[in-house]
Amino acid sequence: xxxxxxxxxxxxxxxxxxxxxxxxxxxxxxxxxxxxxxxxxxxxxxxxxxxxxxxxxxxxxxxxxxxxxxxxxxxxxxxxxxxxxxxxxxxxxxxxxxxxxxxxxxxxxxxxxxxxxxxxxxxxxxxxxxxxxxxxxxxxxxxxxxxxxxxxxxxxxxxxxxxxxxxxxxxxxxxxxxxxxxxxxxxxxxxxxxxxxxxxxxxxxxxxxxxxxxxxxxxxxxxxxxxxxxxxxxxxxxxxxxxxxxxxxxxxxxxxxxxxxxxxxxxxxx
Numbered sequence: 001x002x003x004x005x006x007x008x009x010x011x012x013x014x015x016x017x018x019x020x021x022x023x024x025x026x027x028x029x030x031x032x033x034x035x036x037x038x039x040x041x042x043x044x045x046x047x048x049x050x051x052x053x054x055x056x057x058x059x060x061x062x063x064x065x066x067x068x069x070x071x072x073x074x075x076x077x078x079x080x081x082x083x084x085x086x087x088x089x090x091x092x093x094x095x096x097x098x099x100x101x102x103x104x105x106x107x108x109x110x111x112x113x114x115x116x117x118x119x120x121x122x123x124x125x126x127x128x129x130x131x132x133x134x135x136x137x138x139x140x141x142x143x144x145x146x147x148x149x150x151x152x153x154x155x156x157x158x159x160x161x162x163x164x165x166x167x168x169x170x171x172x173x174x175x176x177x178x179x180x181x182x183x184x185x186x187x188x189x190x191x192x193x194x195x196x197x198x199x200x201x202x203x204x205x206x207x208x209x210x211x212x213x214x215x216x217x218x219x220x221x222x223x224x225x226x227x228x229x230x231x232x233x234x235x236x237x238x239x240x241x242x243x244x245x246x247x248x249x250x251x252x253x254x255x256x257x258x259x260x261x262x263x264x265x266x267x268x269x270x
Contacts, residue, residue, distance in 0.1 A: 031057065033100065041091030043111060043121040062119060064112030064248040067172060071107060073247075073254035076172045078208050080247060082238035084110065085169055085211070087118035089235060092165065093226035095120075096158040105164035106145045107171045116244035143184040144177040148192040149220050159220040162229065166215025170197060173204075207234040 034045035034057070046058040064070070067084065076084070088110065095102060102109075102120060111121045147163035149156040171177045178197035179187045196216040199209045211234035217223040229235060 027055065034059075036098070037095070037100075039091060039094040040117070041087055041094060041119055043119045059121075060119075062111040062117070062121075063114040064116070064244075065251065066121070067107035067110040067112070067168075070112065070247045070251045071172065071175055073251045075175045076247065078173070078205060079239055080244060081169055081172045081208070082234055083116075083241055083244055084118050084172065085165065086230070086235045086238040087241065088120060088165055088168075089226045089230050091118075091120040092158075092161050093230065096161070096226055101158050102161050102164075103150075104145070105161050106168050106177070110168065112244055112248060114245070114248055116241040116248070118241060118244065143187045143191075144179060145171075146188075146191060147220065148218050151188050152192050156220065159223045159225070162215050162223050162226065163217075163220075166212050167197070169212060169215065170199065173199070173208075205234070207232075207237070211235070 031045070031048050037045065043062065044060040046060065048055065048057045050056070067076075070076075088105070092102065092105070105120070109121050111119050113119075143151075145164040145167045147156065147160040150160050167177050179190060182190065196213075196218050198216070199212050211229070211232050214224050214229065214232065224232075
């Protein structure tokens, strides 16, 4: 099992090494990927240690919650999505330049600080590449956010993260990813076969619709890189991260209206 414990500055994941289905080598690889990441756009690894048969992984704590949590209070507007995508592209550009693929970009893995900073989280399926050009044939990730080439297992590279970013942007503006009402197994057939999802209608700006279309280019060779997308008009016009404090505040007000306690249970060693 995996459980999480919060402190004032850190989030701790506990993994029971006896009951965990994860291979110990895979866990070690995850830690090595975490430990080698040094970017303001990626959640920071603090430490790890073993007590008995429990592995503790200590991570930076971000009090704003995940974008998936924040979506409970309502969908985001274009301005918020632009800021979040701009920050995520900075994180992906860093990872890709370091020879890493995240492979599970979605709202649940995007964390906000209370001041509005945006960070990529959860490297449970991150792949460390010796060479950025090398092809991966491993089938991991979440079906709704998967790039066509990942599903087809034809070999893929860092461009798969760009597709997932486009799906995550649609998730943030609509409240759910495309095909959310369809069984995940059926989605695995639909994504490679059907035309790429698009934002339709005049309620979305042309720049936003084009940004989504660029991210969701089915041919990965024609799909732009994170560095190229940072120059896209939708991203260049993004505001400051402080504006995302509105999302955190809105969620706190929503929690209060739902009667959800804001009390944080801090870890105390027994």
